Amino acid sequence: MGTVNACVKRGYITVASLIAILSALLLAITLFTHGYFHEDEQIENVLPELQVMYATSLITILLVTTGLYGVCKRKKWMLICYIVGMTLCSMLLGVLGIHGATGRPKVIQDIKAHYLGVIPFSNASKEDIDGINDLQTDLQCCGMYQGYQDWGYNISEACLCVEDAVHPCVAAPRNSSLFENAKTDDPIMIYKEPCITYLADHILYALDVLLGVILGTLSLWVLSVVLCVVTLCQMNRKEDTPTVVYSPEAKAGNYSILLDDSELT
Known part of the structure; x- marks a missing residue:
């Protein structure tokens, strides 16, 4: 069994440990989310994602x-299991990333169609109004x-501008429900x-962040598989052992004395 390069081994251990930490963090987030929605009626909607x-x-x-x-124990079959398993997981994650990237326009269309269906x-329903x-x-x-015109006469109080509003405001029409209890003639913004x-922009931003996380995770998984393959190849490599040859001339005490010509005369 060959010797594994120390840099390759340390690199694989570092990347694999980082993957383990991120996976443990994902498990903790999943447990927290499951506990948060445990007694909620929406648990059935998020249960497939949690699984x-x-x-x-x-x-x-x-x-x-x-x-x-x-x-660590130089078990080849364990490394092979890791390579096969992580390769399959990487392929699945890549398919999910491609599906998410190509499905971004459809998500926006579905959101727009949903809210278009609640107008006027x-x-x-009360649930839609609350949302x-x-x-x-x-x-x-x-x-x-169409802005406040979607509300008709009964403009929601959630449309009222706050003092530090970052988006533009406009004076509400005086024939709306907002002026029913008004005590002054001051405009209501x-x-x-x-x-x-704004909703579409927020959804696209969230999808981009999610795709970025998927791409980063996929890159980390692929890097760990490559390092594991290199490690396995080095373990399978045979070490070159020098051949020992016996020579009868290599006897103890078989030496020649070197003398100068002047010393021989």
């Missing part, structure tokens, strides 16, 4: 443990497509822009 996160983190931790033990807001109000407060916007543009 994928559980499987990914646990399988990765198991493979990394196998690979680290194999490189007078016919929307839209949360968006208006968080994104500092009003309405979804509401957000001017609709929410759909």
